[in-house]
Amino acid sequence: MDRRDFLRAATATVATGYLVDTGSAAAVAAARPHRLWREYLAAPDHHPRIPNVSYAGYRRGERPLPRPPVRVSVTAFGAVGDGATDCTTAFNAALEAVGRLGGGVVHVPAGEYQLSSVLWVHHSGVVLRGAGRGRTTLRFTQPLAACYRPPARNEWSWSGGLIWFVPRRLREQLEHNDFSGNEGWLENRELASVTAEVPRGSRRVPVSSTEPFEPGRHVLLVADNTTDNTLLAHLAGDVPGTATYAWESAARRLRPELTDWVLAENFHHLRYPVEVAAVERDAVVLAQPTRTDLRAGWRPRFTTLGPVVRESGLEHLTIRMREVPQTAHHLDPGFNGPHFQAALDCWVREVDLWHSDNGFGLTSAKNVTLRDVLVGGRARHHSFICRVQSHDMLVERFAIPRATTPLAPGAVHHGINTEGFSAGNVWADGVMEGTFDSHRALPFDSVRTAVTVANNGATGGAGDAGPRWGARFCHWNIDVLGGRSHGVRLEEHAPYSAMVGVRGTSGPTDHPVDLAGELSTVADSLxxxxxxxxxxxAQLRHRLR
Structure with a gap:
């Protein structure tokens, strides 16, 4: 389904609450290339304001989403799509069996399947596939707090899912540590150090030894978050305001030596999974450019990636949670949609999610595509969560219809979220309510494009978690319904960023300014x-010619 088909379908279902892009395709097609686009074409990997997000999504957008063959049906394990039989054991047995066989599709025939607990995908290459949206329905009857474990810190308000893609060893560690500490990549043994400083946008990285590397291998590129705040300042574009920003208090959670925050370990380092494209005599060549400088003071190095779920997916079905009243902010019991954690090159395709506390989530994930997805029904907390160094995610052709119930007292709807050092992420071709959310901790290199938003949501994040926006946020061709600028017009807030073709607002966002002074950000063609x-x-087509 292409963009035109998607919008036609949205138009046909206005009565159910979709928002519709009212823009003229002919008017856009007749427009001349914007000057910033022409600048970008001259230096795609080094443009100061527009990040190169052409590497977002499954296999960096270089291959289509796969269609692996069916291996088993859940009915062979005892599942019955009668809407009454508890099928949790059957589903998990099928997912585990296919994983142990090396992967394949677990087919879910048409019907409604009742589920009372988490479906776990611990193996790579495992795909859960229905017979189509509206034909195959998974109905979850209990939230995570009831069926899995009570929340230690209300973590089900921002992590975890009732379909959870996560390596088994990471799950075991999370459970052992009561979901504190490291939430992402494990067992990161050092392979080689970076032997010279490397500027942002480079693919060739000199290393102390090339012996551990081979083309096609995924490794982790690591840089230390040092006490001099220079890495944090760099994520904020090294603008003048980083010299006067109160990092020790306003960004205390990002300073691990100053905080007792149980999740501080996730920000000891900047961690970015990369694929090795080639090995030279004294350097490795990466499959995509670096998103930051690699400076000697941060001790840049390569490590092993550790356990990961890759090439796994979810497709062609509807998920419905038992409809219960929404709770107050941060008290979600965990009626959460699919969650990808320590996941690489995975996908969701043609999935509708109804009545969730939180919709689709990513934690320390890389190159995940969510395509033709919907988060609807009663009011929800987050519709999309991108947290703890999740990189190069692509959400395209997405819809967040107007909620069927009003927000509960004390509740908040955020919308499409990025936070916590996450970079390279894209939301494109969407119709939604909520807002362009950041939960602080310096997300950077993010693009929202071709989105229509009824801007009635709110950004979030703890007051000591650092700036809301790092460098190179780009909002490009955005229609805002209702006139509100909150989270969308960032020209006075996000450093080295670009607000281009944002329609329907009258001024910058209403947030307090994090970084004082010149930001080198532009607002153009409003x-x-x-x-x-x-x-x-356009970036992807240009890169792939």
């Missing part, structure tokens, strides 16, 4: 339609 219409799609 209340106009610019070309290219979809920035990510």
């Amino acid at each position: 209340d106009e339609r610019v070309w290219p219409a979809n920035l990510h799609q």
Whole structure:
């Protein structure tokens, strides 16, 4: 289904609460290439304001989403799609069996399947596939707090899912540590150090030894978050305001030596999974450019990636949670949609999710595509969560219809979220309510493009978690319904960023300014339609020629 088909389907279902992009495709097609786009074409990997997000999504957008063959049906393990039989044991047995066989599709025939606990995907290459949205329905009857474990710190308000893609060893560690400490990559044995400083946008990285590397191998690129705050300042574009920002208090959670926050370990380092494209005599060549400088003071190095779920997915079905009243903010019991954790090159395709506390989630994930997805029904906390160094995620052709119930007292709807050193992420071709959320901790290199938003949500994040926005946030061809700028117009807030073709607002966002002084951010062609219409799609086509 292409963009035109998607919007036609949204138009046909306005009565159920979709928002619709009312833009003229002809007007966009007739527009001249925007000047910033022409600048980007001259230096795609080094543009100061527009990040190169053409590497987002499954296999960096270089291959289509796969269609592996069916291996088993859940009915062979005792599942019955009668809407009454508890099928949790059968589903998990099928997922585990296919994983142990090396992967394949677990088919779920048409019907409604009742589930009372988590479905676990611990293996790579495992795909849960229904017979189509509206034909195959998974109905979850209990939240995580009831069926899995009570929340230690209300973590089900921002992590975990009732379909959970996570390596078994990571799950075991999380359970052992009561979901504190490291939430991402494990067993990261050092392979080689980086032997010279490398500027942002480079692919060739000199190393102390090339022996551990081979083309096609995924490794972890690591840089230390040092006490001089220079890495944090760099994620904020090294603008003048980083010299006067109160890092020790306003970003205390990002300073591990100053905080007792149970999740501080996730920010000891910047961690970025990369694939080795080639090995030279004294250097490795990466499959994509670096998103930051690699400076000697941060001790840049490569390590093993550790356990990971890769090439796994979820497709062609509907998920419905038992509809219960929404709770107050941060008290979600965990009626959460699919969650990808320590996952690489995975996907969701044609999945509708109804009545969730939180929708689709990513924690320390990389190159995940969510395509033709919907988060609807009663009011929800987050619709999309991108947290703890999740990189190069692609959400495209997505919908967040107007909630069927009002927000509960004390509740908040955030919308599409990125936070916590996450980079390279894209939301494209969407119709939604909520807002462009950041939960602080310096997310950077993010693009929202070709999105229509009824801007009624709110950004979040703890007051001591650092700036809301790092460098190179780009909002490109955005229609705002209702006139509100909150989270969308960032020209006075996000450093080295670009607000281009944002229509329907009258000024910058209402947030307090984090970084004082010159930000080197532009707002251009406001209340106009610019070309290219979809920035990510244009970047990908240009890179792949």
